[in-house]
Amino acid sequence: MLETRSLPIIVLLLITGSAARPFFPLPSKDTEDHRQPLQTSRPYNIAHRGSNGEIPEETAAAYMRAIEEGADFIETDILSSKDGVLICFHDVTLDATTNIADFKQFANRKTTYEVQGVNMTGWFIVDFTLEELKLLRVNQRYPFRDQQYNGKFQIITFEEYIAIALDAPRVVGIYPEIKNPVFINQHVKWPGGKRFEDIFVKTLKKYGYKGSYLSKEWLRQPAFIQSFAPTSLVYISNLTDLPKIFLIDDVTVPTQDTNQSYAEITSDSYLDYIKEYVVGIGPWKDTVVPVEGNYLTMATDLVARAHAHNLQVHPYTYRNENIFLHFNFHQDPYQEYDYWISKIGVDGLFTDFTGSLHDFQEWTTLLSSNDDSALELLHKIASMIQSYKRG
Numbered sequence: 001m002l003e004t005r006s007l008p009i010i011v012l013l014l015i016t017g018s019a020a021r022p023f024f025p026l027p028s029k030d031t032e033d034h035r036q037p038l039q040t041s042r043p044y045n046i047a048h049r050g051s052n053g054e055i056p057e058e059t060a061a062a063y064m065r066a067i068e069e070g071a072d073f074i075e076t077d078i079l080s081s082k083d084g085v086l087i088c089f090h091d092v093t094l095d096a097t098t099n100i101a102d103f104k105q106f107a108n109r110k111t112t113y114e115v116q117g118v119n120m121t122g123w124f125i126v127d128f129t130l131e132e133l134k135l136l137r138v139n140q141r142y143p144f145r146d147q148q149y150n151g152k153f154q155i156i157t158f159e160e161y162i163a164i165a166l167d168a169p170r171v172v173g174i175y176p177e178i179k180n181p182v183f184i185n186q187h188v189k190w191p192g193g194k195r196f197e198d199i200f201v202k203t204l205k206k207y208g209y210k211g212s213y214l215s216k217e218w219l220r221q222p223a224f225i226q227s228f229a230p231t232s233l234v235y236i237s238n239l240t241d242l243p244k245i246f247l248i249d250d251v252t253v254p255t256q257d258t259n260q261s262y263a264e265i266t267s268d269s270y271l272d273y274i275k276e277y278v279v280g281i282g283p284w285k286d287t288v289v290p291v292e293g294n295y296l297t298m299a300t301d302l303v304a305r306a307h308a309h310n311l312q313v314h315p316y317t318y319r320n321e322n323i324f325l326h327f328n329f330h331q332d333p334y335q336e337y338d339y340w341i342s343k344i345g346v347d348g349l350f351t352d353f354t355g356s357l358h359d360f361q362e363w364t365t366l367l368s369s370n371d372d373s374a375l376e377l378l379h380k381i382a383s384m385i386q387s388y389k390r391g
């Protein structure tokens with residue numbers, strides 16, 4: 001009942017959203033793209049939940065800031081509202097990063113569900129319609145980060161997030177995660193028996209996202225699809241050839257869908273299997289180089305073995321603060337980036353501080369295309385002078 005009642009309101013919300021800032025015209029209407037292309041010559045700067053080191057995570061403001069700061073990709077977690085609208089939000093509960101507790105009318109909505117084998121209590125996203133979620137405001141997750149933007153920004157939808165990327169002044173990729181698919185498919189039902197994964201891919205297609213890694217279509221609208229659930233990645237490989245990244249959790253956490261151990265999913269035989277479906281893996285960095293007493297220990301061979309299987313490696317998550325930086329780096333995030341890029345040789349980095357990674361890369365590895373365009377300009381001027389002389 002709730003679903004049918006709230007449907008026109010969603011449409012209305014989308015319309016008012018587009019009145020405020022129109023959605024980018026569908027790519028079929030605009031094939032000429034003169035924007036600066038995606039750089040592909042140095043490891044990808046993946047803005048984890050936007051510039052969430054500065055602005056509350058997964059909000060429009062956090063993504064726009066990340067684009068200003070030089071992100072190659074803006075990253076997000078996709079979940080679903082009760083009425084089946086895909087939204088950008090990390091936790092399955094609203095408790096930690098919104099002001100939900102201030103809403104008396106929602107007090108009785110607090111409940112307990114089993115999520116990946118653990119009973120969790122809180123206000124679950126899947127119990128709220130989009131209209132209700134839009135009443136909330138997002139807060140900074142960590143108390144040691146800037147709190148001045150708390151309560152200012154709304155939760156955004158998958159479509160609004162896509163519009164932000166497509167509206168960027170240069171080509172900026174998207175990097176959405178199919179988040180908690182087992183849980184979402186248990187709690188949210190779509191017409192015609194469609195699965196969460198179907199709606200996810202349908203949304204990408206609606207906005208013109210298609211094509212295999214580095215294809216012409218992909219370079220025009222780059223996207224990586226990420227998930228911790230291998231069955232979701234295998235399933236959608238029938239629906240889209242967009243590149244996929246298999247996320248790998250801590251060594252103690254089994255996969256949420258197939259209940260496989262870390263050892264199993266990082267074995268050579270498993271990498272052989274999964275490389276048919278994905279272009280890379282996204283491991284937690286502390287499993288690639290295990291940590292003891294906040295010091296790095298010996299690096300594992302995971303990156304070398306992934307590369308030997310022709311898989312990229314995009315570890316997560318790089319964070320500037322002392323509380324996250326291991327002692328080896330002497331509280332200097334540039335030293336951490338240098339270690340992972342120069343010594344470990346990763347292909348992309350999920351960072352909470354896109355600006356820092358961008359500054360580091362600009363300082364150490366200037367893009368070759370910058371030199372090219374400068375040279376091009378010199379050639380152009382030279383030829384103009386030539387023709388002037390001849391004239």
Ligand SMILES: *[C@@H]1O[C@H](CO)[C@@H](O)[C@H](O)[C@H]1NC(C)=O
Binds near residue numbers: 114117118119
């Ligand atoms: C979660 O709680 C329910 C109801 O109390 C119980 O039946 C179930 O076994 C619990 N699950 C876990 C994983 O603890």
Ligand SMILES: *[C@@H]1O[C@H](CO)[C@@H](O)[C@H](O)[C@H]1NC(C)=O
Binds near residue numbers: 234235238
């Ligand atoms: C993909 O499609 C093929 C052909 O229709 C089908 O046989 C296969 O089961 C599908 N795979 C998945 C994972 O759905």
Ligand SMILES: *[C@@H]1O[C@H](CO)[C@@H](O)[C@H](O)[C@H]1NC(C)=O
Binds near residue numbers: 254259
């Ligand atoms: C997952 O695997 C572990 C270890 O093999 C096993 O103990 C556990 O019962 C399994 N859980 C489920 C839900 O199948």
